[in-house]
Amino acid sequence: MCGIAALQIRNPALRADLGGLMHGMLCEIVERGPDSAGLALYGSERLTPDGSSAITVISDADPAALATELRAVLPDGSEPTVVAYAESVLVNAQVEASVLETVVREALPGASIIGRGSHVAVLKGVGHPVELADTYRLTEISGTQGLSHTRMATESAVTAAGAHPFTVAEDLCLVHNGSFSNHASIRRWLRAEGVDFDSENDSEVAARYIAWRMTHGDDLKTALENLQGVFDGFYTLVVTTADSMAVVRDPIACKPAIIAETGDWIAMASEYRALAALPGIDDARIFEPSPGVVYTWALPVLEGATR
Amino acid sequence: MTLIATDAPAATTVDLAQSSVRELNQLLHDAADGTSWTVASPVGSHNIAVGIIADIDVTIEGNVGYYFAGMHQTGTATVHGSAGVGLAENIMSGIVHVTGDASQSTGATGHGGLVIVDGNTGARCGISMKGVDIVVGGSIGHASAFMAQAGRLVVCGDAGEALGDSIYEARIYVRGEVASVGADCVEKEMRPEHLAELAELLERAGRAERPEEFRRYGSARNLYHFKVDNAGSY
Numbered sequence: 001m002c003g004i005a006a007l008q009i010r011n012p013a014l015r016a017d018l019g020g021l022m023h024g025m026l027c028e029i030v031e032r033g034p035d036s037a038g039l040a041l042y043g044s045e046r047l048t049p050d051g052s053s054a055i056t057v058i059s060d061a062d063p064a065a066l067a068t069e070l071r072a073v074l075p076d077g078s079e080p081t082v083v084a085y086a087e088s089v090l091v092n093a094q095v096e097a098s099v100l101e102t103v104v105r106e107a108l109p110g111a112s113i114i115g116r117g118s119h120v121a122v123l124k125g126v127g128h129p130v131e132l133a134d135t136y137r138l139t140e141i142s143g144t145q146g147l148s149h150t151r152m153a154t155e156s157a158v159t160a161a162g163a164h165p166f167t168v169a170e171d172l173c174l175v176h177n178g179s180f181s182n183h184a185s186i187r188r189w190l191r192a193e194g195v196d197f198d199s200e201n202d203s204e205v206a207a208r209y210i211a212w213r214m215t216h217g218d219d220l221k222t223a224l225e226n227l228q229g230v231f232d233g234f235y236t237l238v239v240t241t242a243d244s245m246a247v248v249r250d251p252i253a254c255k256p257a258i259i260a261e262t263g264d265w266i267a268m269a270s271e272y273r274a275l276a277a278l279p280g281i282d283d284a285r286i287f288e289p290s291p292g293v294v295y296t297w298a299l300p301v302l303e304g305a306t307r
Numbered sequence: 308m309t310l311i312a313t314d315a316p317a318a319t320t321v322d323l324a325q326s327s328v329r330e331l332n333q334l335l336h337d338a339a340d341g342t343s344w345t346v347a348s349p350v351g352s353h354n355i356a357v358g359i360i361a362d363i364d365v366t367i368e369g370n371v372g373y374y375f376a377g378m379h380q381t382g383t384a385t386v387h388g389s390a391g392v393g394l395a396e397n398i399m400s401g402i403v404h405v406t407g408d409a410s411q412s413t414g415a416t417g418h419g420g421l422v423i424v425d426g427n428t429g430a431r432c433g434i435s436m437k438g439v440d441i442v443v444g445g446s447i448g449h450a451s452a453f454m455a456q457a458g459r460l461v462v463c464g465d466a467g468e469a470l471g472d473s474i475y476e477a478r479i480y481v482r483g484e485v486a487s488v489g490a491d492c493v494e495k496e497m498r499p500e501h502l503a504e505l506a507e508l509l510e511r512a513g514r515a516e517r518p519e520e521f522r523r524y525g526s527a528r529n530l531y532h533f534k535v536d537n538a539g540s541y
Contacts, residue, residue: 276351
């Protein structure tokens with residue numbers, strides 16, 4: 001199986017509640033994937049403070065020692081901070097995400113980098129999803145949108161790096177319920193195109209493909225439409241960028257998905273029960289996304305907002 | 308002997324904010340014939356009212372999750388709301404009614420009884436139906452009535468791709484558009500007996516549509532009979 005729950009906040013007054021609402025949703029998808037879980041949280045003041053970038057690395061490194069090491073190599077004023085959330089170590093600094101990623105990689109050679117961007121923080125781990133959410137202090141998180149995933153592994157090992165979301169390009173996150181049957185061929189083909197991979201995981205291939213399409217000019221919707229012509233298998237995907245969220249299901253809709261829309265928020269989940277406690281759900285427009293159709297929602301741009 | 312009319316006893320209410328689905332289902336399994344039950348706060352929970360074997364009336368106030376009224380045997384189970392995957396899966400008899408929409412695999416493998424969905428259903432409505440009657444007020448998704456063996460599927464709206472693929476002997480009535488028929492499913496003549504049974508089904512489901520507005524689909528019977536011309540292929 002695997003469970004997905006995603007929420008995009010449209011009413012700024014609800015941004016403070018992002019984590020609390022997502023926690024409630026996550027609790028209802030635990031049974032679909034109890035082995036590991038992950039979150040992508042956009043616009044959080046704690047996890048991605050204004051002007052900073054965020055890199056998440058799977059490591060047991062001492063946070064204070066890593067911060068000292070990064071301070072020595074980063075420009076003055078970049079003020080790196082390091083916080084360990086179990087296996088997920090979140091590094092923030094006032095530099096470009098690509099710069100921060102390079103120095104983290106040099107400080108922790110061989111460690112998996114699972115999150116990157118200036119709008120999103122990614123936290124993943126092995127264990128009970130609700131316990132992980134407590135470790136991440138999810139209920140305290142504010143923000144603009146978020147993705148959660150509970151995994152029942154079928155295609156690769158149960159590790160923090162193998163949990164979803166997959167964030168292979170800045171601020172671009174993907175979660176997947178299903179399995180791809182031709183991922184090995186596509187991985188070989190993308191490798192020949194110069195794309196590097198972290199794992200043998202099938203969902204990573206979809207994330208790499210979307211990122212690769214978007215570096216070649218596709219927008220999110222077009223990239224997902226192209227994905228449908230290339231990937232074979234079962235999939236319900238939710239993909240987020242710094243300013244949008246998208247949902248797509250395979251052409252025979254093998255895996256469940258339900259969407260609820262109100263003026264205040266857009267929510268998607270594997271099962272309705274994950275949406276049942278959202279404020280205003282009784283007046284929401286609720287529907288199942290049609291197979292093979294790409295749905296996208298842009299985050300509302302707020303006057304005076306920097307993100 | 309004199310029959311004395313009595314008012315129906317008031318319904319017993321079970322609130323799923325206080326009771327578990329398991330506790331509710333045990334109450335329903337132990338219920339006396341003729342009793343009425345109301346269920347509050349379903350919040351999309353799975354397996355509500357599964358396996359009812361008493362002649363009872365159960366009403367759910369809100370949306371239900373997967374497998375609502377699965378294996379339904381007797382009585383009436385009504386949802387004032389929408390239902391998730393596998394509504395009335397393997398229903399044997401009795402009535403299951405959803406006033407909103409239902410997800411995929413509505414009435415899957417149902418042997419008998421009547422499933423009414425006032426709204427739309429997702430994909431695979433009536434998949435492998437074996438005698439159940441299903442009446443949908445709206446439209447149904449793709450691969451509906453796949454390998455249907457017996458029973459009637461009535462669709463007042465449209466049907467998605469591959470309707471009735473590999474169908475055996477169920478009869479399908481569609482009022483709107485059929486996106487495509489599946490292998491061995493064809494449109495068939497609407498004869499008086501079909502209009503009559505459709506009128507009865509619509510009436511039982513509380514529908515106002517007229518039988519003359521529907522078209523009938525069924526098996527071309529080319530797929531499941533062995534053809535001697537193909538003997539050389541084996």
